[in-house]
Amino acid sequence: MPASIEAQINAIYRNESRRVRATLIRLLKDFDLAEEATQDAFAAALQQWPTDGVPNNPRAWLVSTGRFKAIDHVRRRARFQTALMDIADALEAAISDSEEWDEDRLEDDQLRLIFTCCHPSLAPEAQLALTLREVCGLTTEAIARAFLTTPSTLAQRIVRAKHKIRDAKIPYEIPSRSELPARLDAVLQVIYLVFNEGYSASSGNELIRQELAQEAIRLGRLVAELLPEAEALGLLALMLIQDSRHHARLDAQGDLIRLEDQDRTLWNREQIAEGAALIQRALPTGEAHSYCIQAAIALLHAEAPHFAETDWREIAGFYDLLLRINPSPIVELNRAVAIAMRDGPAAGLALIDALLARGQLNDYHLAHAARAELLQQLGEQPAAITAFETALSLTQQATEQRFLQRRLALLK
Incomplete structure (x- = not known):
């Protein structure tokens, strides 16, 4: 198989397989059958595209092929279970070519x-x-x-x-x-979870899964167009502003660059401006929604010309508001970091220690990493090393592991 064709199929699989599966789930009305049909469609692509070439509309080709593969699969099983023949006939009759190719x-x-x-x-x-x-x-x-x-x-x-x-x-x-x-x-919660997995993968070798973030x-x-409520606009704004930094978050070797060290000229100013406009649309509703507040915090970071000029007083105030309407240990941790930046590392460390003392976030590596950074700033090197080691033991993400290992090497 030509390397270029194989690379194209791999890229299409990364970017399109979830959409192909979603369409097949709708058409076949069966999750497992759609999963099998998706795999069969890509297997067929590996066989046919090197000879026939990549079709003009790969996703539609894959949906069509997957649909027929599924029907064939059901018909083969029908030899042993006659009731399945009616299902295969119904599947074939229910799906028209016009619907199948409707982009x-x-x-x-x-x-x-x-x-x-x-x-x-x-x-x-x-x-x-x-x-x-x-x-x-x-x-x-x-x-x-x-x-x-x-x-x-x-x-x-x-x-x-x-x-x-x-x-x-x-x-x-x-x-x-x-x-x-x-x-x-x-x-909205599910879309945010999808974005977070793309923005900062929970495990694996790659920290950023850009195809998930873009999806x-x-x-x-789509949701904001269907229902332009404040929380939908706020979530879209938050995702756009956070994603605007993705080109500056990793170096050429794929290692993590901290926010304070990022090259801000690499940030996507169009996305930041779009996010700011969405926040302006959401705020006049008078409702303080969690996503809107988080977007406002992200915007304060994005609009600061340099890290040293970040308005930590305003950010800490937003976290106070966020904690009132959406109390959670993660919000408390982020608020503690903001207060450390505003009032000094000792103030933030006290809040994180209190959070961990309550038994919350003990298994969350970022809580221990944040604690380690504050201990280092206070000159408590042995305690900082222990905290970094705890954080390292808890993360499943290779990029974050390398970052924590570098921080430990500097301390030791």
Whole structure:
């Protein structure tokens, strides 16, 4: 196989496989059958494209091929279970070529899938787990780590959610406008989780999975167009501003560059300006939503000409507000860092120590890394080394591991 064709297929798999699977889930109305059909479609591409060339619309080709592969698969099984022949006939009759090749419909299929996975009849933890697996393509092991549970327990949760969708005949569709507000929070939370996994991967060799971050932004735009409420606009603004820095976050070797050391000329000013405009649209509603506040904090970082000119007093004030409306240990940790920048490392360290003393975030590597940085600033080198070592033992991410190892080497 020509190397260029193989590289193209690998790139299409990275960027399009989740969308292909989402469309096949809608068409086939079966998660597992759609997963198998997606793999079969890419296997067919590996065989045919080196000879025939890459089609003009690879995604539509893959959807069409996957659909026929699935129907063939069901027909083969029908030899042993005659009831499946009716299912195969129904699948073939229900899918028209015009629907299959409708680009607008294909574009919206991931959003349809998110709304399906976030249906209110599913438990909240099942909604998140199923979406991260089916929309993001995260492994069961990675999701289990995020949920602090075992892969087997997480897998059972996902299987039960799929069966619920099938047995309750939950439709693969974007709900009506009257139903959207009740479903919005769960969908926004899932899109934010998708973005976070792209912005800072929970495990693996690559810290940034840009294709996931871009997909989350694309989905965020669709939701903001469907329902331009303050929280949807705020989330889109937050993602745009955070993503604006991605070219400056890693060096040529793929190692992490801290915010204070980043080359700010590499930040995408168009995305920052778009995020600022979205915040201005959201603020007049008079409602203080979590995503809007986080976006405002991100904007203060983005608009500072230099790290030394960051308005930490304003940022700490926003964290005070965020803690009141969305109390969580992560918000407390970020607030502690902001207060350390405003009032000195001892003030921030006291807050982090109190947080850890309550038994919260003891297994969160960034809490120990932040504590280590403050201890180092206070000249407490042995304690800083211990804290860095704890952080290193807790992270599953190769880029962060290298960063913490460098910090430890400097101290030692």
